[in-house]
Every structure is written in C-alpha cells, then in structure tokens.
Amino acid sequence: MSSGYEGFEASWHDLFWEAEEAPGELPLLEEFLRGKEGQCLYVGSGSGRLLGPLVAAGHEVLGLECSPEMAKLSRKNFPDARVLEQEWQKHEGEYSAIVIPAFTFQLFPDPQKQLQRLREQTNHLYLTLFFPWAEISGDLPQNEWYFDREVDLPDGRSGKLETRHKIKEQTGSLVRKHRYTLKDASGDVLKREETEQRLRFFTDVALKNLLKKTGWEIEKEINNLGEGDEEDLVYVASLHLRPVG
C-alpha cells in the first residue's frame, strides 16, 4: 500500500479539493505574506494549486515537495513557480517566512522536533491544522469504509474516494486509509488503489504546550478558514506563529 501522493491520489488531488465545498486557503496565505520581504518557503507545495497563484501574485515563494508526481504536476501546471523535490526534514535553509498550509505539518512524525527545527529556519511561521471532530465524536464510523467523494473525470470516466480511519487517542493520531476507484462511463470498476497516512492531531492544551516547549507563540489565529461563527467547533485553525519574546 502506498503512503500517498502518487497515482490517483496525486492526479485526482485537485479535483477532490475542488469538489469539497470548503473555503479556499489562498486569501489567508496572501494576508500572512503581505508586507513580508525576502524569500518564503512553502513546505508540501503539492500540485501547486496554492503555490502557483501566490507566485503569480508576486510573492517570492519557493515550493518544497517530496512526492515526485506532485512536484511534476506543479511544474506542468505552474511553470513559473519554482519547486524543490525534497523532503523538508532533509532541507537546510533560512527563510523570512515558512508556510505549511492544509494539514501537511500533521503528517510529520515527532512534531516537537519539527517545530524546533522550524525555529532554526524562520521567525515567521504559518501553519494550518485540522482537528478530527467528526472522527472523534463518532459521526464518521471507525474501522469501516465510508463514501467520501466522487468526481467526474475530464475523459468521461469517474473517480470515487472512500475512507476508513482509526483513532489512536493515546498518541493523538488518526490513521486514515483512502481507497480510490476508477470507473468507466457505465460504472464498471477499472482500477483500485489504496493509500494510508498517519496524522497527528492536537488538543488546545497539547498545542499550547508544544508551542511553549519549542519557543513559539501565537500572533494570530484564524478559525475555520475565516468562515462561520465564533461558537462553532474549530475544525481548522490557521496560525501565525512568532518566536516567544
């Protein structure tokens, strides 16, 4: 089983994001970058769906992406946006800002170590984290496949995504499997692929502790991508972080 971001997971990535009726993250990234001089690193820049528009808007952003298929898509879709094909944990450098949108940071093992390392690379960090309320509350069933999304492909075929998850409360991890199915116009299954990813998640207290231990403080927090009411559960938190003091 693949650990992700190759095959259907790479080539259908943007179609599935578009199918999700969630607000986009681009305005939040633009707001964070506004007025910041110098080069910014975008960790996990994927297919370039956010990197491309940022570069087109004149921001000095360098993409970093470990999946060769995602980096290739990005270069094809947004040739003006530079992308390094490398794992961030192996990347050395200092930047005026670092952005890690979507939930890429949660894919990293050992978040404390990674936050310490980020402190060595920048003084301005943007992170977006999601909290799996639906999985934890039982709104989504554990240990069984459920329908996630289905998209029409440009060639008349269709792509279905099903998900299966397991929560490991002790370690604050969500293990999530994705099953991608390619179907022809009459609905017959042509091919299936599965991937698995482990995502860390953090309660408010755990996150505050983690930030304190690693020398970061929250300068600004935007909940649920800037939509909804203050009383809503926070599914997604976008943080502007700065060094303490």
Ligand SMILES: C[S@@+](CC[C@H](N)C(=O)[O-])C[C@H]1O[C@@H](n2cnc3c(N)ncnc32)[C@H](O)[C@@H]1O
């Ligand atoms: C959730 S996707 C988000 C992609 C993109 N930021 C977006 O919003 O469209 C996570 C991306 O981060 C990449 N990634 C995961 N771990 C990485 C690492 N350690 N270094 C560089 N890229 C990584 C994956 O290959 C994938 O393309």
